[in-house]
Each structure stands twice: as C-alpha cells, then as structure tokens.
Amino acid sequence: MVIQITTTSEVPIYLQIRNQIVIGIGTGELTVGQSLPTVRQMASDIGINMMTVNKAYNILKNEGYIEIDRRHGAKVSQTPNGRKEFVPKMEYDLKLLITESALNGVSKQEFIELCNRLYDEIKVENDKEEIL
Amino acid sequence: MVIQITTTSEVPIYLQIRNQIVIGIGTGELTVGQSLPTVRQMASDIGINMMTVNKAYNILKNEGYIEIDRRHGAKVSQTPNGRKEFVPKMEYDLKLLITESALNGVSKQEFIELCNRLYDEIKVENDKEEIL
Amino acid sequence: MVIQITTTSEVPIYLQIRNQIVIGIGTGELTVGQSLPTVRQMASDIGINMMTVNKAYNILKNEGYIEIDRRHGAKVSQTPNGRKEFVPKMEYDLKLLITESALNGVSKQEFIELCNRLYDEIKVENDKEEIL
Amino acid sequence: MVIQITTTSEVPIYLQIRNQIVIGIGTGELTVGQSLPTVRQMASDIGINMMTVNKAYNILKNEGYIEIDRRHGAKVSQTPNGRKEFVPKMEYDLKLLITESALNGVSKQEFIELCNRLYDEIKVENDKEEIL
DNA sequence: GTGGTCTAGACCACG
DNA sequence: GTGGTCTAGACCACC
Numbered sequence: 001m002v003i004q005i006t007t008t009s010e011v012p013i014y015l016q017i018r019n020q021i022v023i024g025i026g027t028g029e030l031t032v033g034q035s036l037p038t039v040r041q042m043a044s045d046i047g048i049n050m051m052t053v054n055k056a057y058n059i060l061k062n063e064g065y066i067e068i069d070r071r072h073g074a075k076v077s078q079t080p081n082g083r084k085e086f087v088p089k090m091e092y093d094l095k096l097l098i099t100e101s102a103l104n105g106v107s108k109q110e111f112i113e114l115c116n117r118l119y120d121e122i123k124v125e126n127d128k129e130e131i132l
Numbered sequence: 133m134v135i136q137i138t139t140t141s142e143v144p145i146y147l148q149i150r151n152q153i154v155i156g157i158g159t160g161e162l163t164v165g166q167s168l169p170t171v172r173q174m175a176s177d178i179g180i181n182m183m184t185v186n187k188a189y190n191i192l193k194n195e196g197y198i199e200i201d202r203r204h205g206a207k208v209s210q211t212p213n214g215r216k217e218f219v220p221k222m223e224y225d226l227k228l229l230i231t232e233s234a235l236n237g238v239s240k241q242e243f244i245e246l247c248n249r250l251y252d253e254i255k256v257e258n259d260k261e262e263i264l
Numbered sequence: 265m266v267i268q269i270t271t272t273s274e275v276p277i278y279l280q281i282r283n284q285i286v287i288g289i290g291t292g293e294l295t296v297g298q299s300l301p302t303v304r305q306m307a308s309d310i311g312i313n314m315m316t317v318n319k320a321y322n323i324l325k326n327e328g329y330i331e332i333d334r335r336h337g338a339k340v341s342q343t344p345n346g347r348k349e350f351v352p353k354m355e356y357d358l359k360l361l362i363t364e365s366a367l368n369g370v371s372k373q374e375f376i377e378l379c380n381r382l383y384d385e386i387k388v389e390n391d392k393e394e395i396l
Numbered sequence: 397m398v399i400q401i402t403t404t405s406e407v408p409i410y411l412q413i414r415n416q417i418v419i420g421i422g423t424g425e426l427t428v429g430q431s432l433p434t435v436r437q438m439a440s441d442i443g444i445n446m447m448t449v450n451k452a453y454n455i456l457k458n459e460g461y462i463e464i465d466r467r468h469g470a471k472v473s474q475t476p477n478g479r480k481e482f483v484p485k486m487e488y489d490l491k492l493l494i495t496e497s498a499l500n501g502v503s504k505q506e507f508i509e510l511c512n513r514l515y516d517e518i519k520v521e522n523d524k525e526e527i528l
Numbered sequence: 529g530t531g532g533t534c535t536a537g538a539c540c541a542c543g
Numbered sequence: 544g545t546g547g548t549c550t551a552g553a554c555c556a557c558c
Contacts, residue, residue, distance in 0.1 A: 008463035008471075012542060019228050026231030048467075049543050065235070086236040090229060091246065096151055097225055098250045099158030103197070104218040108251040114223065115247055118230045119240040144548060170530065181550050186531080194458065199272035203312075203558060205530065207272075276557060283492050290495030313558050329499070350500040354493060359514050360415055361489055363422030366518040367461070368482040372511075378487065379511055382494045383504040408533060434545065445535050450546080467543060469545065 001029055001036075005046050013048060017056035022065060025076055028123030036066065036074040133161055133168075137178050145180060149188035154197060157208055160255030168198065168206040265293055269310050277312060281320035286329060289340055292387030300330065300338040397425055397432075401442050409444060413452035418461060421472055424519030432462065432470040 001024050005016055024030040036042070039057060043050040057074055060066045064080040080086075101111055133156050137148055156162040168174070171189060175182040189206055192198045196212040212218075233243050265288050269280055288294040300306070303321060307314040321338055324330045328345035330338045344350075365375055397420050401412055420426040432438070435453060439446040453470055456462045460476040497507050 007465045007467055013466065014542080022235070023228060023231050026235055052543055055542090080235050083236045083238060086232065087238070090233055090236075090238070091250075093225075093229055094246065095250050096155060097222060097229070098247065099155050099254060100218065101222055102251065102254040102256055103154070103158055103212050104215045104222075106215060106219065106222070108248070111251065112244060112247055114226065115230065115244055116240070118227050119234065119243065121227075122231060122234040124234050146548080172530080182531095183551095184549060187548090189531095200531075201271045202277065202531075203271055278557080286499070287492060287495050290499055316558060319557090344499050347500045347502060350496065351502065354497055354500075354502070355510065355514075357489075357493055358510065360419060361486060361493070362511065362514045363419050363518060364482065365486055366515065366520050367418070367422055367476050368479045368486075370479060370483070370486070372515040375515065376508060376511055378490065379494060379508055380504070382491050383498065383507065386495060386498040388498050410533080436545080446546095447536095448534060451533090453546095464546075466541095466546075 003042065003046055005048065014052050014055040014059070017042075017046075017053060018059050021056070021060060025065060026122045026124070030076050032076050032078045034076045035072065036076070038073050135174065135178055137180065146184050146187040146191070149174075149178075149185060150191050153188070153192060157197060158254045158256070162208050164208050164210045166208050167204060168208070170205045267306065267310055269312065278316050278319040278323070281306075281310075281317060282323050285320070285324060289329060290386045290388070294340050296340050296342045298340045299336065300340070302337050399438065399442055401444065410448050410451040410455070413438075413442075413449060414455050417452070417456060421461060422518045422520070426472050428472050428474045430472045431468060432472070434469040 001021075003017055003020050005013055007013065009016065011019070021030065021036070030036075036057070037045065039050050039053045043053045046053075057066065057068060061068050061074075064077060064082075066074045067077045068074050098111065102108075133153075135149055135152050137145055139145065141148065143151075153162065153168070162168075168189075169177065171182050171185045175185045178185075189198065189200065193200055193206075196214075197209060198206045199209045200206050230243065234240075265285075267281055267284050269277055271277065273280065275283070285294065285300070294300075300321070301309065303314050303317045307317045310317075321330065321332060325332050325338075328341060328343060331341045332338050362375065366372075397417075399413055399416050401409055403409065405412065407415075417426065417432070426432075432453070433441065435446050435449045439449045442449075453462065453464065457464055457470075460478075461473060462470045463473045464470045494507065498504075
C-alpha cells in the first residue's frame, strides 16, 4: 500500500497516514492479518520523521484497527473497538458535514447518492454490521 | 443563540464557535440577516478572549456564512461561497467517515437513515440546492 | 447623483462616498461647478451618520476635487491638486495591481485593453492632461 | 528578500508584508517553491510581533500565493487561487485609479506606457496567462 | 460603541 | 524548532 503525504495540507501528517490506512482497510486494499511496513520503513519511504509514523500507528492501535506485535511489527486487526465510542462522534461530524453541504447547495438526494456510492466501495471483512 | 464551549476538547475554541454558528444557520436557529452578538459580547458571555471570537467570525466571513457590518457588527449572510470549493473536501471527509462507520459496524441502511434524518433537520432559507 | 453604499464592504463608508464622487466627476456625471447635496441631505438619503459624509467631503476638499463654501455647500472644483503628489502613490498602487493581475492569469494585452476602455469612459472637463 | 516596513503608513503592517511578498513573487525575486523566512525569523528581523507576520502569511495562504509546510515553514506556491474572484475587484480598483489619474492630468498614453513598463517587469513562472 | 490592528508572552501540537 | 492557539490589554479607525 502506497501512502501519499501532502506536507502543506491542513491535516497533520500523522493523521493523513492514519486516515489512509483506515481507508485502505475499508476498501480491502489492506486485509485482516496483513503486515504493515515497519515504522522505520514507512518513515524512510515517505521521507518523514519516524516519530510521526509511530504516532499514527499508536492511534490506529488504540482505535483497534491494528495490532502491534513487538516481534513482527504491525498487522491489520480483525476487530475495531466497536460502535459504542464511535457513533456519538460520528453523528456530530456527520451533522456538521450535512449542514455545510445543504448550505453550499448540495441537495439531499445528491448527498444520499454519494453515500450509497461510497458505501458500496467498502469491502468489509467481517459481517459485523449485518448482525448489530 | 447560546454557544457552548468545551475548553478541554481537541477542537480549538474558535472552531467550536464557527461550527455551532454554521449548524445554527442550517437548523434555522439563526436566520438570514439576523445579527450575531458582537465580538466583545460573545467573548464576555463565554468567558474567553475577544481575539478568539474574532478569529471564528473572520473564518465565517471568508467562508461567506456571515457579513460584517461596520455599523452593527456581524449578521448572517444569504450566500455561502458556493459548492465548487466545498465539494471535494466534503467528499474526502465523507469517504473517511463512511469507511470508519462501516468498519465500526454501522450498516449502510442505518447510515443512510441517519443522513435522511439529519438532512430533514436543515431549514435552508433559499431553495438554491434544488436549482443547482 | 445617486450614492450606493454597501455597509458590509471592506471599504469604509466614507471612502465609498469619496470614490463614487471621484468617479462621478471623471465620467462627467458631476460637472465642474455643480453643487453636491449638503452633508445633512446626503446622510439622510443614504441613512448614515452625518459625520461619515462630512469626512468624505473633507477628504475630497483636501484632494482638491471639491470646494466647500460655508454658504452654498460643496461644489465640484475645477482643479484637483495635481500630479506631483498623486503620481508616486498611483505608481505603487498600479504596480501592485498589475502584479496581482499577472499572477492571476490576466494577460498584458487583456489588461491594456481594459485600461483603454476605462480611460475612454472618462470625460475630462479641462484639457490639462494634453498640456502636461 | 528584504521586507521594508513603514510603521507610520496608513497601510497596516500585515498588509505591507503581504503586498511586498506578492510583488516579490511577481518580479521573480521569490521563485516558486522558495522558502520564506519563518514567522519568528521575519518578526525578529523587522522588529515586530510574530502574530502580525502570521496574519500576513495566513492571508497569502488563503489567496493561494504561498503554502505553509508543517515541517519547514512557508514556501511560494505555484498556483494563486485564480482569476474569477480576482477580476471584479481588480476592475473596480483600476476604474478608480484611472479616473483619478485622468483627473490629475495623467494622459491615457502616459498611463498605458506605464502599464506596459510595469507589466514587463513581471516574471511569471508558468505561462498560465497566455492559455486562459 | 463597533471592529481592526498590534503587542508581549504563554502553552501546545507537530515533526 | 516550527506553526497553531489563546490570553490580557492597548490603541486606533470607523460610525
């Protein structure tokens, strides 16, 4: 998986890494159990500081997206931390995003269609979302 | 309109103010032409510095959500800056949000329903979004 | 002559008034010797403070565009203060404007044509500019 | 690049900085990709407050003239935000400037020649203005 | 009284 | 060490 960094972006580098890995997991580009590059490797690939990659990995670990094995490096985990902590933050973010969309002239229909399209791009490993 | 600030949040205060005003406009709590509190007023109400409020107002002005009237302070504007610059950022944010939702067990149906509900809470003054 | 004020503009009201009167003189809408409305009159017409109009008139007087007669109010003057003080400021403003234009993709040809068009809209009373 | 500040000028310091950098980019004294001094550096060089420099940089960033790199400070950007928002403001400024020039005895020919000269001083990196 | 500008100095996030 | 954020307080331009 190739990580693309924009150093001039408003989004801090460690978050760009974190976000791209999450999207990679979602789209199936990264599969459960797959190994991620070592901190050292990715840092040198991208040309950034090791601490920055380390920070991204730690966040992903805390969120449950990856597991870090001291001997074998980081691997994609099977079980993100679950919806309970996630949903409230998601609802707030979504509310803001939808308000901005509406005020900027994006119609409800247009928005829902976009959601449908984006959701269909997701390839989820487990069928957890059917059960809950 | 009451602004609620969480000083311990990760979101900077000026952004919390900005976000709440945007949502206020979207939900109709703030109507077009309505005056916002003066910088000094809001700062003393919330118990923060003038400059922090000023920064939030300036961002809102640049985004086109409000206009600053030299005589009577700020008021809600009729025309945000438009969708062209907004949509790409929105698509990126939404893609990330949807990926996270899917991975955290939020089903597509559930997500779409939430979008529908949130969109219906919006009270847009003009019908611009129908036209475009 | 109708003065149009935008209270939410970045340009202060007194400058908007000053600018519109200068343009009025240039386009011939205001002719030499013509009376301007009294400060009181214009202030009530536009719905602004008398002090603001007064400030605009004083600037115009100092620049030589108008003369203020205590008995008969303000009249368009025949002789602006002349080029000596004006040209350096003009060159600086023009340099900035041209730089911004070039950087924003306005070609030299396009700019010159615009200048030609705008210059032709000017109806100068005296033929001073031919002599100098 | 040396920034010259006139603290007694009517033009606020942050605007003086902004203008000089824009002109620096236009004349080629600052080339695309070139690093600008850090906020702290320029502030101490000029002998003003960090926040004032910061404000200038933020405006330049919003206008698209520079990008702020989280690692090494600000650098000159390749792409200003484009002409669409710029042209109307430019036409207004130019109209006022031309009117004043004509009234102060600057002939059309003289003005056009000045424009030609100033335009030729611009060294634009890309040939965007030819294409548009 | 309003917002605009500027200062001096502090703490934090980022890399 | 970089920029980002926030504070407290000052002076000025505008209306």
